[in-house]
Amino acid sequence: xxxxxxxxxxxxxxxxxxxxxxxxxxxxxxxxxxxxxxxxxxxxxxxxxxxxxxxxxxxxxxxxxxxxxxxxxxxxxxxxxxxxxxxxxxxxxxxxxxxxxxxxxxxxxxxxxxxxxxxxxxxxxxxxxxxxxxxxxxxxxxxxxxxxxxxxxxxxxxxxxxxxxxxxxxxxxxxxxxxxxxxxxxxxxxxxxxxxxxxxxxxxxxxxxxxxxxxxxxxxxxxxxxxxxxxxxxxxxxxxxxxxxxxxxxxxxxxxxxxxxxxxxxxxxxxxxxxxxxxxxxxxxxxxxxxxxxxxxxxxxxxxxxxxxxxxxxxxxxxxxxxxxxxxxxxxxxxxxxxxxxxxxxxxxxxxxxxxxxxxxxxxxxxxxxxxxxxxxxxxxxxxxxxxxxxxxxxxxxxxxxxxxxx
Amino acid sequence: xxxxxxxxxxxxxxxxxxxxxxxxxxxxxxxxxxxxxxxxxxxxxxxxxxxxxxxxxxxxxxxxxxxxxxxxxxxxxxxxxxxxxxxxxxxxxxxxxxxxxxxxxxxxxxxxxxxxxxxxxxxxxxxxxxxxxxxxxxxxxxxxxxxxxxxxxxxxxxxxxxxxxxxxxxxxxxxxxxxxxxxxxxxxxxxxxxxxxxxxxxxxxxxxxxxxxxxxxxxxxxxxxxxxxxxxxxxxxxxxxxxxxxxxxxxxxxxxxxxxxxxxxxxxxxxxxxxxxxxxxxxxxxxxxxxxxxxxxxxxxxxxxxxxxxxxxxxxxxxxxxxxxxxxxxxxxxxxxxxxxxxxxxxxxxxxxxxxxxxxxxxxxxxxxxxxxxxxxxxxxxxxxxxxxxxxxxxxxxxxxxxxxxx
Numbered sequence: 001x002x003x004x005x006x007x008x009x010x011x012x013x014x015x016x017x018x019x020x021x022x023x024x025x026x027x028x029x030x031x032x033x034x035x036x037x038x039x040x041x042x043x044x045x046x047x048x049x050x051x052x053x054x055x056x057x058x059x060x061x062x063x064x065x066x067x068x069x070x071x072x073x074x075x076x077x078x079x080x081x082x083x084x085x086x087x088x089x090x091x092x093x094x095x096x097x098x099x100x101x102x103x104x105x106x107x108x109x110x111x112x113x114x115x116x117x118x119x120x121x122x123x124x125x126x127x128x129x130x131x132x133x134x135x136x137x138x139x140x141x142x143x144x145x146x147x148x149x150x151x152x153x154x155x156x157x158x159x160x161x162x163x164x165x166x167x168x169x170x171x172x173x174x175x176x177x178x179x180x181x182x183x184x185x186x187x188x189x190x191x192x193x194x195x196x197x198x199x200x201x202x203x204x205x206x207x208x209x210x211x212x213x214x215x216x217x218x219x220x221x222x223x224x225x226x227x228x229x230x231x232x233x234x235x236x237x238x239x240x241x242x243x244x245x246x247x248x249x250x251x252x253x254x255x256x257x258x259x260x261x262x263x264x265x266x267x268x269x270x271x272x273x274x275x276x277x278x279x280x281x282x283x284x285x286x287x288x289x290x291x292x293x294x295x296x297x298x299x300x301x302x303x304x305x306x307x308x309x310x311x312x313x314x315x316x317x318x319x320x321x322x323x324x325x326x327x328x329x330x331x332x333x334x335x336x337x338x339x340x341x342x343x344x345x346x347x348x349x350x351x352x353x354x355x356x357x358x359x360x361x362x363x364x365x366x367x368x369x370x371x372x373x374x375x376x377x378x379x380x381x382x383x384x385x386x387x388x389x390x391x392x393x394x395x396x397x398x399x400x401x402x403x404x405x406x407x
Numbered sequence: 408x409x410x411x412x413x414x415x416x417x418x419x420x421x422x423x424x425x426x427x428x429x430x431x432x433x434x435x436x437x438x439x440x441x442x443x444x445x446x447x448x449x450x451x452x453x454x455x456x457x458x459x460x461x462x463x464x465x466x467x468x469x470x471x472x473x474x475x476x477x478x479x480x481x482x483x484x485x486x487x488x489x490x491x492x493x494x495x496x497x498x499x500x501x502x503x504x505x506x507x508x509x510x511x512x513x514x515x516x517x518x519x520x521x522x523x524x525x526x527x528x529x530x531x532x533x534x535x536x537x538x539x540x541x542x543x544x545x546x547x548x549x550x551x552x553x554x555x556x557x558x559x560x561x562x563x564x565x566x567x568x569x570x571x572x573x574x575x576x577x578x579x580x581x582x583x584x585x586x587x588x589x590x591x592x593x594x595x596x597x598x599x600x601x602x603x604x605x606x607x608x609x610x611x612x613x614x615x616x617x618x619x620x621x622x623x624x625x626x627x628x629x630x631x632x633x634x635x636x637x638x639x640x641x642x643x644x645x646x647x648x649x650x651x652x653x654x655x656x657x658x659x660x661x662x663x664x665x666x667x668x669x670x671x672x673x674x675x676x677x678x679x680x681x682x683x684x685x686x687x688x689x690x691x692x693x694x695x696x697x698x699x700x701x702x703x704x705x706x707x708x709x710x711x712x713x714x715x716x717x718x719x720x721x722x723x724x725x726x727x728x729x730x731x732x733x734x735x736x737x738x739x740x741x742x743x744x745x746x747x748x749x750x751x752x753x754x755x756x757x758x759x760x761x762x763x764x765x766x767x768x769x770x771x772x773x774x775x776x777x778x779x780x781x782x783x784x785x786x787x788x789x790x791x792x793x794x795x796x797x798x799x800x801x802x803x804x805x806x807x808x809x810x811x812x813x814x
Contacts, residue, residue, distance in 0.1 A: 091533060095529075122498075122502075122548050122549075122551075122552045125544075125548055126498060126541075126544065126545065126548055129540065129541070129544045130537075130541055133536065133540050133623075134533075134536070134537055137532075137533065137537075138533065141529050141532055141533055142529075144529075145529045168586070168588060168589075168601070168603060169589040171588055175586055175587075175588065176586075176587040176588065177584040177585060177586055177587060178585040178587065178602070179582055179583075179584055180582075180583040180584060180585065180604075181575060181578055181582065181583065182575075182576040182578075182769070194575070195585070196575060197587075198610075200610040201610065203605075203607040203608065203610070204626065206626070206629075206630055207634075209630070212626055212627070212630045215626050216540075216623040216626050216627075219611065219613070219619055219622050219623050219626075220623075222613075223613055223616070227614075227615075227759055227813065227814070228814070352634055362589070406634065407634070407635070
């Protein structure tokens with residue numbers, strides 16, 4: 001199905017992108033606009049403001065939101081409306097916007113999304129909890145109060161599963177279990193015990209305050225879906241790498257943000273940037289941690305697929321694993337090292353986690369919907385290195401190391 | 408073990424009771440003070456303020472907090488300190504208090520605790536989420552930041568389990584399961600599938616916004632226990648009935664609150680009050696809902712037992728079911744009706760729940776610690792009816808019916 005078919009089929013469906021100025025939200029907004037959605041962005045620009053407090057900024061020169069949006073129109077894009085307010089605090093504006101627009105879908109990226117930032121200190125812990133939980137709850141509450149039949153797509157994380165099930169393939173959100181316990185009356189076996197088969201939400205095992213809020217989000221979704229029939233897709237995303245998409249590549253004013261600092265930089269992007277400026281690749285611990293990855297181009301494609309294949313009224317919360325491959329941190333470092341000749345530096349792990357873990361992930365939902373994964377071998381690592389080199393004069397090397405201790 | 412032994416053994420251990428002015432918090436504070444704890448109450452009096460908005464008040468004439476506390480001293484009780492601030496908002500005062508007092512334990516009752524109130528409207532939903540989640544997180548965050556090795560005892564609810572496991576005995580917090588799925592490498596059986604045995608937090612199934620916040624609290628506890636070693640006891644309490652305890656009976660100025668309204672009144676107390684004033688007993692639906700119950704005297708005893716048998720450093724979150732018996736709503740109504748001759752009125756159920764359910768609950772933890780349950784047959788129902796009759800002139804009959812629709 002090409003873009004024009006989508007446009008014809010959808011007759012300008014409306015979507016609100018909450019957090020549409022951020023690293024995933026911005027390219028998603030442009031991509032949805034490109035393929036025919038009428039996009040409205042809500043963003044309180046909190047990510048840019050956190051940069052100010054961290055005395056850090058995107059390696060790429062991100063333009064102010066209105067300049068970005070004008071550039072999108074100047075490059076032939078459809079107009080995208082923008083509202084600056086805090087959905088965790090300004091419920092009435094959120095409700096009014098939903099009532100006015102009657103969107104078909106809301107994409108919810110409006111959470112504090114860095115685990116290391118969430119672990120920096122008491123203030124960032126409390127901000128992450130207060131912001132993320134109230135934001136998610138306000139969206140659900142406003143959808144119900146508005147009476148509009150909105151499909152909510154939420155960006156979650158693979159991290160909700162924890163990393164403890166060696167050799168076991170992580171399913172997409174739900175797990176079949178046999179509950180073992182004392183049965184009172186029926187079906188007793190010879191031990192007086194019984195097993196009942198059930199499908200449950202995968203037992204969560206968060207590793208940071210940030211991940212914890214995502215496991216709590218899952219209970220908001222479970223409840224509002226069960227009690228009010230809200231249609232929800234929760235995307236358990238891997239670690240994102242890459243910077244630009246077809247749309248953000250159109251004009252430098254559309255460039256996506258690129259975080260390289262110890263709080264917000266994701267591991268592969270940090271390695272590629274370190275290689276570009278000749279800084280040793282900093283591996284936490286022995287690097288035996290296995291993580292799931294996805295390229296930013298696949299992130300935007302997955303959101304497109306999730307919106308075009310919305311759940312029906314009455315369906316339970318739909319959970320997709322939004323990742324395309326898994327690697328150990330050490331493997332990634334070795335790959336970047338062999339591409340670039342940069343040395344690897346092993347450091348004490350600031351995180352409270354197992355030294356190594358296996359990770360096998362089911363991701364057939366998106367593959368069945370037609371996702372063609374953009375994997376590490378596709379030359380996109382070179383593109384990230386080029387971006388890093390191009391903007392290396394903007395790099396503050398003192399911000400590279402992760403300083404947030406998780407214990 | 409009598410009270411004097413406890414005092415000798417404990418040498419005035421210190422406890423902060425968060426929400427110590429409420430229905431459970433007040434008698435608990437007096438009881439802990441009586442048996443030798445040095446008690447400090449923190450309460451922002453939110454429960455009294457909600458009554459003002461609901462244009463409703465306790466059937467019993469509850470005195471202002473300082474008058475209550477003076478009466479406790481006048482009746483021979485030890486001095487109880489009191490602080491009026493909001494733990495969900497005023498983190499710095501909470502942290503300072505913990506750092507200053509270095510309490511051995513904190514009992515956390517400081518949450519909005521009525522399911523019907525949490526379902527009244529968008530505002531009460533959002534208040535319940537914002538208050539309960541930030542309150543619980545602030546307590547945990549402050550314990551960690553203070554560096555004090557505090558045992559946190561939290562009042563939760565049986566409602567986190569949901570009511571869906573017919574015939575299955577609900578365990579105390581944790582459930583043994585066999586996880587069924589695709590195993591990647593090891594232990595494959597003939598189908599290529601595998602089962603891994605694990606003990607998990609009982610899969611939550613909240614029935615209201617209030618209950619949802621308690622399931623989210625469980626994830627706060629899980630995380631802070633795992634990452635920071637915070638010692639936590641979570642008490643999954645049944646529906647409380649009764650009014651007074653030995654301590655609140657000492658003086659009318661010490662009387663406990665008694666809620667009879669559709670939002671805050673619990674079912675058995677509402678029936679007993681309805682009987683006392685000759686109002687039909689209002690049963691929601693056919694009354695087939697089975698619930699777990701506990702008398703307020705056993706609530707305070709359970710908190711005593713939980714504090715005196717604290718978990719060790721390194722123990723996982725300890726979860727006790729704090730209930731002593733189960734009954735269907737219809738059984739309760741019939742019991743009260745036969746005691747008093749009051750008729751039963753069946754009404755449409757405003758809640759979104761199964762018409763009937765079985766409920767079998769494991770509660771051996773408290774029984775093993777020495778709890779002697781105060782059950783329905785002990786004549787305490789008569790006591791509640793006497794209280795209801797004595798203060799019947801304070802009853803506003805227009806507040807009796809539950810008006811909060813859950814869909």
